Amino acid sequence: MKSYVGHIWQKTLAPKNWGNQLNTRSGFFIWVLILLVLKTILAYGWDFDWLHVSDVAQVFLVLINPIGFSMVVLSLTLFIKRRQLYYGAILIVDAVLTLLLYINVVYFREFSDYMSVNTMLGYSTVNQGGKAAGAITWEWHDVLFWADIAIFLILLIARKIKMDRQPVGGWRAFRFFSVGCFIMVFNLMVADIDRPQLLTRQFDREYMVKYLGLGPFTIYDAYNTYETGQVRKSARPEQLAQVQAYVKDHYAAINPTFYGLAKGKNVVVIHLESFQQVSIDRVVNGQPVTPFLNSIYHDKSTIAFDNFFNQVGQGKTSDAENMLETSTFGLPQGSLFSKLGNDQTFQAMPAILDQRAGYSSAVFHGNTGTFWNRSNVYRRMGYQNWISGEYFDVTGKKATSWGLKDKLLFRDSIPYLERLQQPFYVKYLTVTNHTPFDIDKQDQDPNFVTTNSGSKYVDNYWVTNHYLDQALREFFDYLKKSGLYDNTMVVMYGDHYGISNTESRYLAPILGKTDGNWTDLDNANLQRTPLMIHIPGYQDGHIDHTYGGEIDVMPTLEHLLGISTKRYIQLGQDLLSNERSQLVVFRDKDWITPDYASLAGVVWDVRTGQRIDNPTPDQEKLFQKLQSQAMEQLQVSDNLNQKNLLRFYTPKDFKAVNERYYDYSKSATVKRLRDESNSKKSTSLYSKNGHHSTVSDYITDAPELNDARGSTTRVLPRGSDDFSGDD
Numbered sequence: 001m002k003s004y005v006g007h008i009w010q011k012t013l014a015p016k017n018w019g020n021q022l023n024t025r026s027g028f029f030i031w032v033l034i035l036l037v038l039k040t041i042l043a044y045g046w047d048f049d050w051l052h053v054s055d056v057a058q059v060f061l062v063l064i065n066p067i068g069f070s071m072v073v074l075s076l077t078l079f080i081k082r083r084q085l086y087y088g089a090i091l092i093v094d095a096v097l098t099l100l101l102y103i104n105v106v107y108f109r110e111f112s113d114y115m116s117v118n119t120m121l122g123y124s125t126v127n128q129g130g131k132a133a134g135a136i137t138w139e140w141h142d143v144l145f146w147a148d149i150a151i152f153l154i155l156l157i158a159r160k161i162k163m164d165r166q167p168v169g170g171w172r173a174f175r176f177f178s179v180g181c182f183i184m185v186f187n188l189m190v191a192d193i194d195r196p197q198l199l200t201r202q203f204d205r206e207y208m209v210k211y212l213g214l215g216p217f218t219i220y221d222a223y224n225t226y227e228t229g230q231v232r233k234s235a236r237p238e239q240l241a242q243v244q245a246y247v248k249d250h251y252a253a254i255n256p257t258f259y260g261l262a263k264g265k266n267v268v269v270i271h272l273e274s275f276q277q278v279s280i281d282r283v284v285n286g287q288p289v290t291p292f293l294n295s296i297y298h299d300k301s302t303i304a305f306d307n308f309f310n311q312v313g314q315g316k317t318s319d320a321e322n323m324l325e326t327s328t329f330g331l332p333q334g335s336l337f338s339k340l341g342n343d344q345t346f347q348a349m350p351a352i353l354d355q356r357a358g359y360s361s362a363v364f365h366g367n368t369g370t371f372w373n374r375s376n377v378y379r380r381m382g383y384q385n386w387i388s389g390e391y392f393d394v395t396g397k398k399a400t401s402w403g404l405k406d407k408l409l410f411r412d413s414i415p416y417l418e419r420l421q422q423p424f425y426v427k428y429l430t431v432t433n434h435t436p437f438d439i440d441k442q443d444q445d446p447n448f449v450t451t452n453s454g455s456k457y458v459d460n461y462w463v464t465n466h467y468l469d470q471a472l473r474e475f476f477d478y479l480k481k482s483g484l485y486d487n488t489m490v491v492m493y494g495d496h497y498g499i500s501n502t503e504s505r506y507l508a509p510i511l512g513k514t515d516g517n518w519t520d521l522d523n524a525n526l527q528r529t530p531l532m533i534h535i536p537g538y539q540d541g542h543i544d545h546t547y548g549g550e551i552d553v554m555p556t557l558e559h560l561l562g563i564s565t566k567r568y569i570q571l572g573q574d575l576l577s578n579e580r581s582q583l584v585v586f587r588d589k590d591w592i593t594p595d596y597a598s599l600a601g602v603v604w605d606v607r608t609g610q611r612i613d614n615p616t617p618d619q620e621k622l623f624q625k626l627q628s629q630a631m632e633q634l635q636v637s638d639n640l641n642q643k644n645l646l647r648f649y650t651p652k653d654f655k656a657v658n659e660r661y662y663d664y665s666k667s668a669t670v671k672r673l674r675d676e677s678n679s680k681k682s683t684s685l686y687s688k689n690g691h692h693s694t695v696s697d698y699i700t701d702a703p704e705l706n707d708a709r710g711s712t713t714r715v716l717p718r719g720s721d722d723f724s725g726d727d
């Protein structure tokens with residue numbers, strides 16, 4: 001190996017050889033390769049912020065991923081025998097790979113994201129940022145991306161580099177090609193060890209680029225785009241009929257007691273990250289874990305649900321969001337946001353509320369804007385504002401690795417929230433209560449003593465629950481102080497489990513069970529997450545025991561806002577309807593009802609907690625019926641989403657969302673919100689408050705509040721699969 005490297009060095013790279021080597025075909029190839037790799041690394045570092053590498057394995061991957069792919073592709077030209085054809089071909093391949101790099105650099109400057117094939121194909125027509133396509137931002141170092149190719153060309157034309165007559169030869173060409181392949185395979189293996197399921201989950205493009213490189217990412221994306229395209233191409237408008245028939249059959253009538261109860265009110269949806277129902281009313285060492293949430297849960301203005309289940313698949317948070325915004329399921333594999341979000345037709349909450357009742361909309365979240373492909377999806381859902389990690393100071397201790405800490409997220413959102421036109425529909429995606437549930441000591445309540453369960457996840461979970469609870473209290477206090485409270489419906493829900501099944505044996509004793517008698521049904525029971533709908537002024541709140549899930553939230557909220565849902569394609573049923581079926585379908589085809597649960601092929605009696613090994617013929621029939629109903633709901637959803645059938649359907653008075661309309665850049669957003677608030681007709685809190693900010697109404701005890709902006713951030717645009725092997 002050493003002598004091989006020495007040999008290459010002596011013959012090719014040693015400065016004394018430069019002149020000569022450029023005159024041989026293989027020498028020229030190696031120089032083109034080296035410069036292409038250097039340019040890629042330059043872009044990674046200078047333009048892509050080192051892809052937020054966070055450990056040695058990632059640094060290694062970032063450094064080797066350009067080598068394998070570039071070598072494989074460039075070495076194909078070595079098989080060409082004809083002289084001019086070879087030189088022409090290698091420079092064209094070099095230019096194409098450089099172009100791929102360069103358009104990503106330019107795109108990244110504008111969107112902080114990598115270009116999907118869809119975007120590339122539509123780039124001339126898709127004017128994503130609300131700016132003229134082609135409004136390119138140059139930087140002086142851009143010259144470096146093209147200089148090598150220009151210099152090679154000049155030197156070739158001026159015959160300073162002589163075109164070598166001697167072909168490299170098939171065998172040598174094959175050797176170069178094989179070395180390239182070997183490096184690529186090695187790269188893939190290291191990537192897979194460090195981050196399994198990278199390709200199937202596709203949670204973040206940056207992750208794919210970091211682990212595999214731009215070329216392989218683009219090829220994989222092209223393959224996916226092609227596959228999705230094929231499925232979609234085969235779709236016919238008639239296929240919608242089956243979906244429509246299903247929706248019509250399963251429509252659960254409006255319950256007049258609740259219809260329009262919150263009509264015209266602002267809506268604040270708070271996504272409680274990884275927060276389970278098991279935490280509600282939970283007492284640990286004599287202290288409630290979430291005293292504030294408990295008070296809301298039991299409040300007379302709250303309609304709470306204690307048999308509400310999460311129904312997410314691999315898309316986790318993004319699946320939960322998809323269900324709440326569209327009342328359809330995520331996909332059987334991967335995340336719908338990531339896989340289909342670039343060109344999916346949505347008829348989602350923000351668009352419906354805007355068009356039916358004039359709602360403005362925004363999402364607040366302290367992680368990077370591209371995670372789960374949100375920047376693309378939100379546009380297509382019609383979200384007017386996407387206030388993501390890039391808007392906030394997330395440096396130093398202000399963030400965990402998932403983003404801005406919740407207390408700061410709520411507090412720092414106020415300058416934007418107060419400028420939104422009312423009524424508004426906003427969503428807060430919290431993150432502090434995300435696995436591995438570690439927060440700084442300074443954020444922990446010294447009076448709260450957690451469990452000693454044997455699992456640090458379980459013990460830490462209550463601690464971050466408690467932090468989230470405090471953050472919510474502060475936010476509610478602000479809502480009251482600023483006057484927003486009275487006119488705002490606050491919806492809080494947990495997106496999915498925090499404690500995975502492998503940790504549940506540590507949870508068992510806390511719940512009065514033992515590791516030995518813990519069953520699959522116990523795990524299923526833990527999939528309950530809270531849903532609380534808090535409507536200030538409403539006095540008849542209660543805890544509703546109906547069985548339901550995330551798919552049902554959208555029609556429930558629409559009806560509370562006095563918006564009938566009959567015309568829409570939504571697969572859930574209003575949780576407050578008296579006509580609803582209480583079959584809750586999980587993404588993996590399991591299901592649960594108030595009586596039975598089918599889990600991995602075994603049916604359980606929900607009330608007694610026992611397995612049903614010998615069902616009666618009647619039970620047998622019932623289970624089959626429930627199973628086929630469950631399958632049908634999933635199949636209708638998958639059909640609808642995978643074939644993008646909504647593009648064939650326009651509900652009455654619905655205007656299709658035009659994603660080109662939305663500009664999520666911070667400068668444009670700040671200007672837009674300011675202009676709107678300054679207009680005479682403005683209904684924002686800011687203008688109602690005599691054009692004074694209400695930020696001073698916000699009291700938080702977040703210890704990081706006044707920390708100076710630092711130079712480092714903990715926020716890692718990493719995958720959410722850190723725990724996925726556990727369940």
Ligand code: GP9
Binds near residue numbers: 315371429434719721
């Ligand atoms: C990421 C956050 C977490 O931005 O929403 O997502 P999850 O890991 O829960 O899917």
Ligand code: MN
Binds near residue numbers: 274316495496
């Ligand atoms: Mn989540």
